[in-house]
Amino acid sequence: MKLFWMELKKIFTWPVILLVVILNLLLYILLIEFELEYFPNGRPAKDVFQVEMEMIDRYGEVIDEDEFADFIGTYDERVKDANEFLQTDELAIKAGVDSYEEFRNTDIDDMAAEEMHSHIMFELEEDLFWELQARESIIERYESRVTGLEFLIRYQSNSKQEKERIREMLQNRKFQYYSELVLRNFENYSSQVVVIILLSIAIVLSPIYIRDKVRDIVPLQYTSKKGRGIFHLKWRAGLTSIGILLAIHLLIYGGLYLTNDTAHYFFMHVYSMSNNPVWYDITFGEFILLTIVAIIMLGYVFGILTIACSALVGNYLTQISTQILLFCAFAFVMIPVGVQRIIETMYLPWVVPTIYISLILFVCLTDRFVKKRELVKDI
Amino acid sequence: MKRMRITLLELQKILRSPVIVLMLLVFVGFNLFTILSNAYMKDELKILNQIVQEYGLSFNDESLKELKRAIEQGVSSIDHQAETINDFFNQLTFENYTNYSLDDQKTIDNLSLRYLYYNQASALEERYEELDIEVIGDGVIEKFNISGIAEELILNDYEKLAMRFDEIVEEQEYKTWFFAGNPYRMHSQLFRELMSIIAIEGVILVVLISAFIACYERDNRTSFVTYSTKTGRRLMLKKWYASLLGTLIVCGFLFIVTLAIYFTTFDYSGLWESFVSSGINWEYKFPYVTWYDFTFIEYLGMAILIITTTLLLISTLTFGVSVFIQNSYMATVFCYLLLVAMFVIPSLFTFSSLLLLLGQFNPTLLILNPHMYFNGLAGLAGSQYHEIITLTVWMVISMFLLTISLKRFMRKDLV
Amino acid sequence: MLIIKNISKRYGDFEALKEINMSLENGIYGILAPNGAGKTTLIKMLATLINPTEGEITYNGKNIFQLDDDYRDILGYLPQQFGYYKHYTPRQYLTYLAALKGISKKIAEARTDEVLEMVALSEVKNKKMRKFSGGMIQRVGIAQALLNDPKILILDEPTAGLDPKERARFRQILSSLSRNRIILISTHIVSDVETIANEIIMIKNKHLLYKQDVLSICQTLEGKVFETVIDFKDLANFSERYFILGERQDKGKTMIRFVANEENSDWKPITPQLEDIFLYKYANESTSG
Known part of the structure; x- marks a missing residue:
């Protein structure tokens, strides 16, 4: 146990921790911040989000005809409010616009109307008109829900x-029934998090075996009492480190995600909030759990390959280069297919499970191969 | 050659590593994939070469008239009833189109592309008249909330740029043929996409090569043997030359292979002498208003030169850091993060206009935006000497760093 | 002539060497000292790898750090930990080092073959060093030190990893080279230098202890080394009073060899060997490693 702790300590050295922290700060700004701070991104997305939260409270996931009539009723009332607003607004009067209907149909070439339009929408930041836009998009989606699927x-x-x-x-x-902005935001967010996790794992675990090889203390260890058990000890310490890194990252970024306040959507089915059809009837909450499982699997696969690589190659140059290529493969293939679109019908239903199964098989084989090789290797 | 002997031997140590070769091949493969995924438009693009052959590289009212006449003739040869070209294309539904013979369809395709160029070319004069450079400058200042010295600098730049813009208009520089910026965006495809991919690949390799050359003796625990030879610690200097040479080789390979594939896929034969400031090359909100009247080939050369110089500079920077840290792994990761930081950090300077402006002068931003080189309308990075200032400043910084860390290394106890 | 003048070396508060003075002329010098006594520090200084905190080292009257490459040009050095590129062959590695040593390409090839022949590695000169044994690597190290036919040859623990036959061969090579150059061998194995060194240098507690020929050093204990046979049970008692140099069990009796400042008719006086001085002088220091 004491040796195990020592190996763990050797993995998490101060300079390595520092590099991982810097990496996280930089990539947080580069990749994560946007998905948190600009969610929902712009208008009317923001208003759609507001209206939808209300809808979920009132109607739930499925909106039947009565509920839809109720929704239309609310819309009509809001249109009335808009009419009243326009009838008292100076610029609107100047442009000769006195109803929401006219407001929607203003001509871009009409200077006065254009001025009024941009004044109300952008300068006043009057929520009402954005909200109406948002409600219209929801109505439109509802009305075309059957034809959309047929299309x-x-x-x-x-x-x-x-x-x-x-x-x-x-x-x-x-x-x-609902827009996909929450789902897309989560998918983007989670794939950015995977990028950060994989890079952190690469930085922390690349040196695990090479560190000793470069210092040439391997023969020393192998002749010591613990013998080649050190190799397995390191292997286990590596697996533990992957777990630690995954836990820390998932906790931090999971916690940050909660600030997006999407809890309303957790118990709704993914298909009720996705433009792209999905294979399974799972809820958004279940989808989040599935994504976390996928991230953990990818983290372990990537991490074990990193450790195995560290055990196989003789120097950092080869290690870093292979890591870069491995990371690119994950970033360009595994993250889009295995995380972002994990349940979408874009790929045949067996594609994603097969990818995961073959990855796990490959990792098991690598594990066997590396350990066997280590047992018979001449030092 | 005799002086180069040690340098070459140092370089050999790294380049004989198969992973470097593997990475080069993977990168070239990726570039090939990028190029081929856009190759579907290469046949359409050839029309422009025909136009250039028939009407010359630059156009004017006269040649446009000729072009129009030719299109009209072509149209009437296919459809005798059509009175104007517009009429013809307006009534051309998909069903109509499929009723024509294959030959006719080809001619129609050809004519419609020619008509696209004709339309864009004849609308240019008006579009350029509508542009007010100084208003665009005010827009930049407003967008980034610039004030103080930075504001003066930018205003000054846009004032000068307005003069240059007038020159472009007066000399009719913008009236040269180029692939239609909208829809093809060939300038962006080549410089924004492909060249910056090459630059990133270059950075990945150059940092690796430089860090590992610098730490090679330490990594192999051969410092005592090598630094006690006659060459002694001056070897570090030769290692620096070796990493510069390695940078040139990597750059050369990536550029030559990738661009060879690119230019055999897309036919630029008639366009080498066209101006980048061509109005036809208008892709997004604004046209490219270059500070100098660079032809396409000159611009390409400058872009290669700037990227290569930046990579040499990054190599030097990495080398300096690595000599200091003397741990190849840490040095490599640190330098990668440093370059990412240069991309990220300037965007945080929203609290100070001057810092925001100064932050633009950094090597990472420079190599990631080859499509904006020498372009006056490049937001905060549009000043006349942006490229040369960035390169000079960072050359000084990296040389300073290298000198310090070499000097320290020369005196250091090797234990 | 290599002169070491008043050399001290400190790392922060730690003092590695203090006020060492000596001059070296052509011949073989053996530096005998246990690890940690400062001999590697001294040797690295002679190889210009570390700078003295005080004092200077001159070669033919000029400071070696100012002579710089002119000095290293005539230096051959085998460090204690001899590093090599695993994927290089001895030939490639030596050709590379020849370049660093400023040996022209034409000469380098012949010279490489020559030194590899000297250390009996000709047969494996084109095999990658990854698979070499410790002894073979050490011989590559000796070969590289000889590449530039150095006027000053400094070898730090050169016999580590060599088998007895290789050691003998190594001593033979050194003897043949010693006529017109300074050879400095650091070791803690007395037999390596006992027979071939013209002078022995001993460093103790960061100070120079001796720099004399073997005979004079041995004379410092002349008449004080004895041999006698005692009962095993008396051994503890005996070792409290005298310094034991060695012991041998024989039929319940113990034959011991020891240092004493008195005489006894039961004791047989014997001629002190270098090994005895070494053991006696470093009695309180660890000699492991």
Whole structure:
């Protein structure tokens, strides 16, 4: 146990911790901050988000015809408010606009109307008109919920299975009632987090075996009482470190995500808030858990490959280069397919599970190979 | 050659490592993929070369008239009823189009592309008249909330740029043919996408090579043997030359192979002498208003030169850091993070206009924006001498750092 | 002539060497000292790898740090930990070092073969060093030190990892080279230098203890080294009073060799060996490593 702690301490040296902290700060600014600070991003996204929160409270996930009529009623009332506003607004009077209907149909070439339009929308930052836009987009989506899926079957689906799935959704009335801004934000956010986690793992674990090789103390260790057990000890310390890094990152970035206040959506099905159809009828909350599991798996796969690489190669040059290539492979293939679009019907239903299974198999084989090689290797 | 012997031997130590070669190949493969994923438009682009061949590289009212006449003739040869070109294309629905013979379809494609160029070219004069450079400058100041000295500097720049803009208009520099910026965006594709990818790949390799050359003896625990030879610690200097040479080799390889693929895919044969400030090359909100009347080939050369120089500078910077840290792993990771920091940190300077402006002069931003070189309308990075100032300042900084760390190394106890 | 004048070395508060003075002429010098006595510090200074805190080292009247490459040009140095590039062959490595030593390309090739022949590595000169044994690596190290036919040859623990046969061969090489150069061998194995060194240098507690030929050093204990046979049970008692140099068990009796300032008719006086002086002088220091 004492040796195990010593190996852990050797992995988390101060300079390495410092580099990881710097990495996190920089990439937080570069990748994460935007998804937190600018969520929902701009208008009317912000207003859509507000209206939807209200809707979830009132109607729940599924909006039936009565509830929709209620929603239209609210919309009409808001239009009335808008009319009243326009009738008293100076610029609107000047432009000869006295109803919301006219306001919507103003001509861009009409200077006075244009001035009034931009004044109300951008300078006054009057929420009402943005809110109306948001409500209109929701109404539009509701009205086209059936034709939208039909359109997907006809023009956009890539495979037989996808067509079948969409037909099944149509049949069981699994419609999209809400915008996908929460879902997309989460998908982007989680893939940025994966990038940070993988880079942190790479920085911390790359030196795990090479550190000793470069100092040439390996023969010394192998002839000591503990013998080649040191290799396995390091391996376990490495696995523990991956766990530690994953836990810390998931806690921090998970906690930060909660500041986006999307808890309202957690118990809704993913299909009710996604433009792209998905294979499974899971809720957004379940989807978040699935993503976390996927991140943990990817973290371990990447981490074990990093450790294995460190055990196999003889110097840092080779290690860093392989890490860069490995990271690129993950960033360009694994993150989009295995995290961002993990349940979307874009890929055949077996694609993502197969990728994960083969990754795990590959890692197991690597593990066996490296350990076997280490047992018979001449020092 | 005799003087180069040690330098070459030092370089050899790193370049004989198969991973460097592997990385180069993977990178070139990636570049090839990037180029080919845009290759679908290469045939459409060829039309422009025909236009240039027939009407010359620059255009004027006369040649545009000729072009229009030719299109009209082409149109009437296909559809005798069409009175104007506009009429013809307006009534051309997808179904109509498929009713024509394949040959006719080709001619129609050709004509519609020519018409696109004609339209864009004849609208330019008006579009350029509408541009007010100083108003754009005010917009930049407003957008970034600039005040104080920085504001004066920017206003001064835009005043000068306005003069240069007038020159472009007067000399009709903008009236040269180039691939239509909208929709093709070839300038962005080549310089913004491809060149900055090359630059990033270059950075990845150059930092690795420089750090590992600098720490090679330490990593292999051969310091005592090598630094007690006649060459002694001057070896470090030769190692610096070796990393510069390595930078040039890596750069050369990436540029030559990638650009060779690019220019065999896309036909630029008639356009080498076209101006980057061509109005046809108008891609986004503004056209490219270059401070100097660079032709395409000159601009390409300058971009390669700037990126290569920046990489040499990054190599020097990395080398200096590595001599200081003497731990190749830490030095490499540190330098990568440093370069990322140069990208991130200037955006945090919103509290001070001057810092915000000064923050633009950094090597990372320089190599990531080759499409904006010498462009006056490049936001905060548009001043006339932006590239040369950035390079000079960082050359001084990196040489200073290198000198300090070499001097320290020369006197240091090697234990 | 190499002159070491009043050399001291401090690392912060730690003092590694204090006021060392000596001059070295052509011949073989053996530096005998346990690890930690400061011999590697002294040797690294002679190799210009570390700077003295005080004092200076001159070669033919000129400071070696000012002579710089002119000095290192005539220096051959084998460090205690001899590093090498694992994926290089001895030939590639020596050719590289020849370049660093300023040996022209034409000469370098022949010279490389020559020194590899000297250390009996010709057969493996094109094999990668990754697979070499410790002794083979050490011989590559000796070969590289000889590459530039140095006027000053400094070898730090050169026999580490060598088997007895290789040691003998090594001593032979050194003897043949010693006529017109300064050879400095640091070791804690007395037999390495006992027979071939013209002079022995001993450093103790950061100070120079001796710099004399083997005979004169041995004379410092002349008449004080004895041999006798005692019962094993008396050994503890005996070792309290006298310094034991060595012991051998024989049929329940113990034959011991020791230092005493008195005489006894039961004791047989014997001629002191260098080993005896070494053990006696460093009695209180660890000699491990």
